[in-house]
Amino acid sequence: MSQKAYSQGSTFPATKPGVLRIYSMRFCPYAERTRLVLSHKNIPHEIVNINLKSKPDWFLALNPLGQVPVLQIDDKIVPESTATCDWLDDVYPENRLQPADPYRRAWDRVYASYNGSLLSNDPFELHTNLEGVKKHLQFFEDKLRARGDGPFFGGSKPCIFDFMFWPTFVRLPIIAIIKENPAANIDENEFPTLETWAKAMKELPAIKDDAFDVERHAIFFRGHVKGTPDYDMFLDE
Ligand SMILES: N[C@@H](CCC(=O)N[C@@H](CS)C(=O)NCC(=O)O)C(=O)O
Structure with a gap:
Protein backbone atom coordinates (compact mmCIF):
# COMPACT_ATOMS: atom_id res chain seq x y z
CA MET A 1 0.00 0.00 0.00
CA SER A 2 1.37 3.42 -0.96
CA GLN A 3 2.52 5.71 1.82
CA LYS A 4 1.23 8.73 -0.07
CA ALA A 5 -1.42 10.69 1.78
CA TYR A 6 -5.06 10.26 0.74
CA SER A 7 -6.85 13.55 0.03
CA GLN A 8 -10.38 14.84 -0.39
CA GLY A 9 -12.05 13.10 -3.33
CA SER A 10 -9.90 9.97 -3.15
CA THR A 11 -11.48 6.53 -3.22
CA PHE A 12 -11.63 4.70 0.09
CA PRO A 13 -8.98 1.96 0.11
CA ALA A 14 -11.03 -1.14 0.88
CA THR A 15 -10.35 -2.85 4.18
CA LYS A 16 -9.65 -6.57 4.36
CA PRO A 17 -11.29 -8.82 6.95
CA GLY A 18 -9.13 -9.23 10.06
CA VAL A 19 -6.46 -6.77 8.88
CA LEU A 20 -5.66 -4.02 11.36
CA ARG A 21 -5.25 -0.57 9.83
CA ILE A 22 -3.87 2.67 11.21
CA TYR A 23 -4.87 6.02 9.71
CA SER A 24 -1.79 8.09 10.21
CA MET A 25 0.26 11.07 9.08
CA ARG A 26 3.97 10.40 8.72
CA PHE A 27 5.12 13.37 10.83
CA CYS A 28 2.36 13.37 13.46
CA PRO A 29 3.68 12.87 17.02
CA TYR A 30 0.37 11.40 18.18
CA ALA A 31 0.20 8.86 15.37
CA GLU A 32 3.85 8.08 16.05
CA ARG A 33 2.90 6.89 19.54
CA THR A 34 0.53 4.32 18.08
CA ARG A 35 2.94 3.31 15.33
CA LEU A 36 5.66 2.73 17.93
CA VAL A 37 3.39 0.51 20.01
CA LEU A 38 2.37 -1.43 16.88
CA SER A 39 5.99 -1.89 15.93
CA HIS A 40 7.27 -2.72 19.42
CA LYS A 41 4.60 -5.38 19.87
CA ASN A 42 5.13 -6.69 16.34
CA ILE A 43 1.45 -6.31 15.51
CA PRO A 44 0.79 -6.81 11.79
CA HIS A 45 -0.97 -3.78 10.33
CA GLU A 46 -1.32 -1.60 7.27
CA ILE A 47 -0.91 2.17 7.17
CA VAL A 48 -3.19 4.62 5.40
CA ASN A 49 -1.80 8.16 5.50
CA ILE A 50 -4.18 11.09 5.47
CA ASN A 51 -3.74 14.56 4.00
CA LEU A 52 -4.83 16.59 7.02
CA LYS A 53 -5.26 19.77 4.95
CA SER A 54 -7.65 18.05 2.56
CA LYS A 55 -9.32 15.21 4.40
CA PRO A 56 -11.29 12.58 2.53
CA ASP A 57 -14.97 12.40 3.52
CA TRP A 58 -14.55 8.71 4.30
CA PHE A 59 -11.91 9.61 6.88
CA LEU A 60 -14.15 12.22 8.53
CA ALA A 61 -16.85 9.58 8.73
CA LEU A 62 -14.47 7.41 10.77
CA ASN A 63 -13.45 10.20 13.15
CA PRO A 64 -15.56 13.35 13.12
CA LEU A 65 -12.70 15.20 14.87
CA GLY A 66 -10.71 14.56 11.70
CA GLN A 67 -7.56 13.67 13.62
CA VAL A 68 -5.04 10.88 13.31
CA PRO A 69 -4.31 8.34 14.65
CA VAL A 70 -7.33 6.11 14.16
CA LEU A 71 -7.25 2.32 14.27
CA GLN A 72 -9.68 0.15 12.38
CA ILE A 73 -10.23 -3.57 12.26
CA ASP A 74 -13.45 -5.06 10.90
CA ASP A 75 -16.30 -3.17 12.58
CA LYS A 76 -14.10 -1.66 15.33
CA ILE A 77 -12.77 1.90 15.16
CA VAL A 78 -10.58 3.50 17.85
CA PRO A 79 -9.38 7.13 17.61
CA GLU A 80 -7.12 9.11 20.04
CA SER A 81 -3.52 8.07 20.61
CA THR A 82 -3.96 7.21 24.30
CA ALA A 83 -7.00 5.03 23.62
CA THR A 84 -5.32 3.32 20.66
CA CYS A 85 -2.20 2.42 22.67
CA ASP A 86 -4.20 1.04 25.61
CA TRP A 87 -6.47 -0.88 23.29
CA LEU A 88 -3.59 -2.43 21.36
CA ASP A 89 -1.93 -3.52 24.59
CA ASP A 90 -5.15 -5.13 25.83
CA VAL A 91 -6.04 -6.87 22.58
CA TYR A 92 -2.47 -8.01 21.86
CA PRO A 93 -1.30 -8.90 25.39
CA GLU A 94 2.03 -10.41 24.39
CA ASN A 95 4.95 -8.19 25.32
CA ARG A 96 2.74 -6.33 27.79
CA LEU A 97 3.32 -2.59 28.09
CA GLN A 98 0.91 -1.56 30.85
CA PRO A 99 2.15 -2.18 34.39
CA ALA A 100 0.27 -4.68 36.54
CA ASP A 101 0.60 -2.39 39.57
CA LEU A 204 14.76 -0.31 20.69
CA PRO A 205 14.04 -1.71 17.20
CA ALA A 206 10.72 0.17 17.08
CA ILE A 207 12.52 3.49 17.54
CA LYS A 208 15.29 2.60 15.09
CA ASP A 209 12.73 1.65 12.42
CA ASP A 210 10.33 4.53 12.84
CA ALA A 211 12.17 7.73 13.34
CA PHE A 212 12.85 10.59 11.02
CA ASP A 213 15.88 12.45 12.25
CA VAL A 214 15.28 15.83 13.80
CA GLU A 215 16.49 17.67 10.67
CA ARG A 216 13.80 15.98 8.57
CA HIS A 217 11.18 16.74 11.19
CA ALA A 218 12.31 20.36 11.06
CA ILE A 219 12.01 20.48 7.25
CA PHE A 220 8.45 19.16 7.47
CA PHE A 221 7.65 21.47 10.36
CA ARG A 222 8.75 24.56 8.41
CA GLY A 223 6.09 23.81 5.81
CA HIS A 224 3.57 22.97 8.50
CA VAL A 225 3.89 26.36 10.24
CA LYS A 226 3.62 28.15 6.88
CA GLY A 227 0.36 26.30 6.31
CA THR A 228 1.79 24.28 3.42
CA PRO A 229 2.79 20.92 4.89
CA ASP A 230 4.12 18.37 2.41
CA TYR A 231 2.73 15.11 3.74
CA ASP A 232 4.55 13.11 1.05
CA MET A 233 7.96 14.63 1.77
CA PHE A 234 10.92 12.25 1.31
CA LEU A 235 8.83 9.56 -0.39
CA ASP A 236 10.35 8.12 -3.56
CA GLU A 237 7.28 6.68 -5.28
N1 LIG B 1 -5.80 14.11 21.05
C1 LIG B 1 -5.38 13.53 19.79
C2 LIG B 1 -4.57 14.56 19.01
C3 LIG B 1 -4.23 14.07 17.61
C4 LIG B 1 -3.81 15.22 16.68
O1 LIG B 1 -3.87 16.40 17.06
N2 LIG B 1 -3.40 14.85 15.46
C5 LIG B 1 -3.13 15.89 14.48
C6 LIG B 1 -1.92 15.58 13.60
S1 LIG B 1 -0.40 15.67 14.48
C7 LIG B 1 -4.30 15.95 13.52
O2 LIG B 1 -4.86 14.93 13.14
N3 LIG B 1 -4.65 17.17 13.11
C8 LIG B 1 -5.69 17.39 12.15
C9 LIG B 1 -6.74 18.29 12.64
O3 LIG B 1 -6.79 18.55 13.87
O4 LIG B 1 -7.55 18.74 11.83
C10 LIG B 1 -4.60 12.24 20.04
O5 LIG B 1 -3.99 12.12 21.11
O6 LIG B 1 -4.65 11.35 19.18
Whole structure:
Protein backbone atom coordinates (compact mmCIF):
# COMPACT_ATOMS: atom_id res chain seq x y z
CA MET A 1 0.00 0.00 0.00
CA SER A 2 1.37 3.42 -0.96
CA GLN A 3 2.52 5.71 1.82
CA LYS A 4 1.23 8.73 -0.07
CA ALA A 5 -1.42 10.69 1.78
CA TYR A 6 -5.06 10.26 0.74
CA SER A 7 -6.85 13.55 0.03
CA GLN A 8 -10.38 14.84 -0.39
CA GLY A 9 -12.05 13.10 -3.33
CA SER A 10 -9.90 9.97 -3.15
CA THR A 11 -11.48 6.53 -3.22
CA PHE A 12 -11.63 4.70 0.09
CA PRO A 13 -8.98 1.96 0.11
CA ALA A 14 -11.03 -1.14 0.88
CA THR A 15 -10.35 -2.85 4.18
CA LYS A 16 -9.65 -6.57 4.36
CA PRO A 17 -11.29 -8.82 6.95
CA GLY A 18 -9.13 -9.23 10.06
CA VAL A 19 -6.46 -6.77 8.88
CA LEU A 20 -5.66 -4.02 11.36
CA ARG A 21 -5.25 -0.57 9.83
CA ILE A 22 -3.87 2.67 11.21
CA TYR A 23 -4.87 6.02 9.71
CA SER A 24 -1.79 8.09 10.21
CA MET A 25 0.26 11.07 9.08
CA ARG A 26 3.97 10.40 8.72
CA PHE A 27 5.12 13.37 10.83
CA CYS A 28 2.36 13.37 13.46
CA PRO A 29 3.68 12.87 17.02
CA TYR A 30 0.37 11.40 18.18
CA ALA A 31 0.20 8.86 15.37
CA GLU A 32 3.85 8.08 16.05
CA ARG A 33 2.90 6.89 19.54
CA THR A 34 0.53 4.32 18.08
CA ARG A 35 2.94 3.31 15.33
CA LEU A 36 5.66 2.73 17.93
CA VAL A 37 3.39 0.51 20.01
CA LEU A 38 2.37 -1.43 16.88
CA SER A 39 5.99 -1.89 15.93
CA HIS A 40 7.27 -2.72 19.42
CA LYS A 41 4.60 -5.38 19.87
CA ASN A 42 5.13 -6.69 16.34
CA ILE A 43 1.45 -6.31 15.51
CA PRO A 44 0.79 -6.81 11.79
CA HIS A 45 -0.97 -3.78 10.33
CA GLU A 46 -1.32 -1.60 7.27
CA ILE A 47 -0.91 2.17 7.17
CA VAL A 48 -3.19 4.62 5.40
CA ASN A 49 -1.80 8.16 5.50
CA ILE A 50 -4.18 11.09 5.47
CA ASN A 51 -3.74 14.56 4.00
CA LEU A 52 -4.83 16.59 7.02
CA LYS A 53 -5.26 19.77 4.95
CA SER A 54 -7.65 18.05 2.56
CA LYS A 55 -9.32 15.21 4.40
CA PRO A 56 -11.29 12.58 2.53
CA ASP A 57 -14.97 12.40 3.52
CA TRP A 58 -14.55 8.71 4.30
CA PHE A 59 -11.91 9.61 6.88
CA LEU A 60 -14.15 12.22 8.53
CA ALA A 61 -16.85 9.58 8.73
CA LEU A 62 -14.47 7.41 10.77
CA ASN A 63 -13.45 10.20 13.15
CA PRO A 64 -15.56 13.35 13.12
CA LEU A 65 -12.70 15.20 14.87
CA GLY A 66 -10.71 14.56 11.70
CA GLN A 67 -7.56 13.67 13.62
CA VAL A 68 -5.04 10.88 13.31
CA PRO A 69 -4.31 8.34 14.65
CA VAL A 70 -7.33 6.11 14.16
CA LEU A 71 -7.25 2.32 14.27
CA GLN A 72 -9.68 0.15 12.38
CA ILE A 73 -10.23 -3.57 12.26
CA ASP A 74 -13.45 -5.06 10.90
CA ASP A 75 -16.30 -3.17 12.58
CA LYS A 76 -14.10 -1.66 15.33
CA ILE A 77 -12.77 1.90 15.16
CA VAL A 78 -10.58 3.50 17.85
CA PRO A 79 -9.38 7.13 17.61
CA GLU A 80 -7.12 9.11 20.04
CA SER A 81 -3.52 8.07 20.61
CA THR A 82 -3.96 7.21 24.30
CA ALA A 83 -7.00 5.03 23.62
CA THR A 84 -5.32 3.32 20.66
CA CYS A 85 -2.20 2.42 22.67
CA ASP A 86 -4.20 1.04 25.61
CA TRP A 87 -6.47 -0.88 23.29
CA LEU A 88 -3.59 -2.43 21.36
CA ASP A 89 -1.93 -3.52 24.59
CA ASP A 90 -5.15 -5.13 25.83
CA VAL A 91 -6.04 -6.87 22.58
CA TYR A 92 -2.47 -8.01 21.86
CA PRO A 93 -1.30 -8.90 25.39
CA GLU A 94 2.03 -10.41 24.39
CA ASN A 95 4.95 -8.19 25.32
CA ARG A 96 2.74 -6.33 27.79
CA LEU A 97 3.32 -2.59 28.09
CA GLN A 98 0.91 -1.56 30.85
CA PRO A 99 2.15 -2.18 34.39
CA ALA A 100 0.27 -4.68 36.54
CA ASP A 101 0.60 -2.39 39.57
CA PRO A 102 -2.49 -0.11 39.59
CA TYR A 103 -0.61 2.72 41.33
CA ARG A 104 2.11 2.74 38.73
CA ARG A 105 -0.51 2.51 36.00
CA ALA A 106 -2.35 5.49 37.47
CA TRP A 107 0.85 7.53 37.49
CA ASP A 108 1.62 6.58 33.88
CA ARG A 109 -1.70 8.22 33.02
CA VAL A 110 -0.76 11.31 35.02
CA TYR A 111 2.49 11.52 33.07
CA ALA A 112 0.62 11.12 29.77
CA SER A 113 -1.73 13.91 30.68
CA TYR A 114 1.10 16.22 31.79
CA ASN A 115 3.02 15.41 28.61
CA GLY A 116 -0.10 16.12 26.53
CA SER A 117 -0.13 19.69 27.78
CA LEU A 118 3.42 20.20 26.50
CA LEU A 119 2.64 18.65 23.13
CA SER A 120 -0.52 20.69 22.60
CA ASN A 121 1.26 24.00 23.28
CA ASP A 122 2.17 26.21 20.39
CA PRO A 123 5.77 25.18 19.66
CA PHE A 124 6.79 28.80 19.16
CA GLU A 125 5.43 29.66 22.54
CA LEU A 126 7.70 26.93 23.85
CA HIS A 127 10.59 28.68 22.15
CA THR A 128 9.96 31.85 24.10
CA ASN A 129 9.10 29.85 27.16
CA LEU A 130 12.19 27.71 27.42
CA GLU A 131 11.97 27.82 31.20
CA GLY A 132 8.52 26.24 30.94
CA VAL A 133 9.92 23.41 28.83
CA LYS A 134 12.77 22.88 31.27
CA LYS A 135 10.35 22.77 34.19
CA HIS A 136 8.43 20.17 32.29
CA LEU A 137 11.52 18.08 31.57
CA GLN A 138 12.64 18.44 35.19
CA PHE A 139 9.33 16.91 36.27
CA PHE A 140 9.99 13.82 34.16
CA GLU A 141 13.66 13.75 35.12
CA ASP A 142 12.69 13.66 38.81
CA LYS A 143 9.89 11.14 38.37
CA LEU A 144 12.00 8.76 36.31
CA ARG A 145 14.89 8.97 38.77
CA ALA A 146 12.49 8.39 41.69
CA ARG A 147 11.15 5.24 40.07
CA GLY A 148 14.71 4.02 40.28
CA ASP A 149 14.30 0.88 38.19
CA GLY A 150 15.01 2.42 34.76
CA PRO A 151 16.28 3.04 32.21
CA PHE A 152 12.64 3.19 31.04
CA PHE A 153 9.57 4.67 32.68
CA GLY A 154 8.39 1.07 32.54
CA GLY A 155 11.52 -0.13 34.40
CA SER A 156 13.86 -2.51 32.59
CA LYS A 157 11.32 -2.68 29.72
CA PRO A 158 9.38 0.16 28.15
CA CYS A 159 5.76 0.93 29.05
CA ILE A 160 3.18 2.81 26.99
CA PHE A 161 4.28 6.11 28.47
CA ASP A 162 7.80 5.62 27.11
CA PHE A 163 6.29 5.54 23.62
CA MET A 164 3.99 8.47 24.36
CA PHE A 165 6.78 10.72 25.58
CA TRP A 166 9.33 9.84 22.90
CA PRO A 167 7.68 11.76 20.01
CA THR A 168 7.55 14.90 22.18
CA PHE A 169 11.12 14.51 23.34
CA VAL A 170 12.68 14.02 19.89
CA ARG A 171 10.90 17.06 18.51
CA LEU A 172 12.18 19.51 21.13
CA PRO A 173 15.34 20.46 19.15
CA ILE A 174 13.21 21.42 16.11
CA ILE A 175 12.61 24.86 17.52
CA ALA A 176 16.31 25.65 17.84
CA ILE A 177 16.83 24.50 14.25
CA ILE A 178 13.96 26.49 12.80
CA LYS A 179 14.73 29.61 14.78
CA GLU A 180 18.43 29.14 14.05
CA ASN A 181 18.95 29.80 17.71
CA PRO A 182 21.19 27.30 19.49
CA ALA A 183 20.22 28.95 22.77
CA ALA A 184 16.82 27.28 22.41
CA ASN A 185 18.48 23.89 22.64
CA ILE A 186 18.02 21.95 25.82
CA ASP A 187 21.31 21.07 27.50
CA GLU A 188 21.32 17.28 27.83
CA ASN A 189 23.59 17.47 30.86
CA GLU A 190 20.83 19.17 32.81
CA PHE A 191 18.70 16.03 32.53
CA PRO A 192 21.03 13.04 32.96
CA THR A 193 18.28 10.52 33.74
CA LEU A 194 16.37 11.51 30.61
CA GLU A 195 19.61 11.31 28.67
CA THR A 196 20.13 7.69 29.79
CA TRP A 197 16.49 7.03 28.96
CA ALA A 198 16.90 8.47 25.46
CA LYS A 199 19.96 6.29 24.83
CA ALA A 200 18.02 3.17 25.89
CA MET A 201 15.04 4.19 23.73
CA LYS A 202 17.28 4.60 20.67
CA GLU A 203 18.34 0.97 21.05
CA LEU A 204 14.76 -0.31 20.69
CA PRO A 205 14.04 -1.71 17.20
CA ALA A 206 10.72 0.17 17.08
CA ILE A 207 12.52 3.49 17.54
CA LYS A 208 15.29 2.60 15.09
CA ASP A 209 12.73 1.65 12.42
CA ASP A 210 10.33 4.53 12.84
CA ALA A 211 12.17 7.73 13.34
CA PHE A 212 12.85 10.59 11.02
CA ASP A 213 15.88 12.45 12.25
CA VAL A 214 15.28 15.83 13.80
CA GLU A 215 16.49 17.67 10.67
CA ARG A 216 13.80 15.98 8.57
CA HIS A 217 11.18 16.74 11.19
CA ALA A 218 12.31 20.36 11.06
CA ILE A 219 12.01 20.48 7.25
CA PHE A 220 8.45 19.16 7.47
CA PHE A 221 7.65 21.47 10.36
CA ARG A 222 8.75 24.56 8.41
CA GLY A 223 6.09 23.81 5.81
CA HIS A 224 3.57 22.97 8.50
CA VAL A 225 3.89 26.36 10.24
CA LYS A 226 3.62 28.15 6.88
CA GLY A 227 0.36 26.30 6.31
CA THR A 228 1.79 24.28 3.42
CA PRO A 229 2.79 20.92 4.89
CA ASP A 230 4.12 18.37 2.41
CA TYR A 231 2.73 15.11 3.74
CA ASP A 232 4.55 13.11 1.05
CA MET A 233 7.96 14.63 1.77
CA PHE A 234 10.92 12.25 1.31
CA LEU A 235 8.83 9.56 -0.39
CA ASP A 236 10.35 8.12 -3.56
CA GLU A 237 7.28 6.68 -5.28
N1 LIG B 1 -5.80 14.11 21.05
C1 LIG B 1 -5.38 13.53 19.79
C2 LIG B 1 -4.57 14.56 19.01
C3 LIG B 1 -4.23 14.07 17.61
C4 LIG B 1 -3.81 15.22 16.68
O1 LIG B 1 -3.87 16.40 17.06
N2 LIG B 1 -3.40 14.85 15.46
C5 LIG B 1 -3.13 15.89 14.48
C6 LIG B 1 -1.92 15.58 13.60
S1 LIG B 1 -0.40 15.67 14.48
C7 LIG B 1 -4.30 15.95 13.52
O2 LIG B 1 -4.86 14.93 13.14
N3 LIG B 1 -4.65 17.17 13.11
C8 LIG B 1 -5.69 17.39 12.15
C9 LIG B 1 -6.74 18.29 12.64
O3 LIG B 1 -6.79 18.55 13.87
O4 LIG B 1 -7.55 18.74 11.83
C10 LIG B 1 -4.60 12.24 20.04
O5 LIG B 1 -3.99 12.12 21.11
O6 LIG B 1 -4.65 11.35 19.18
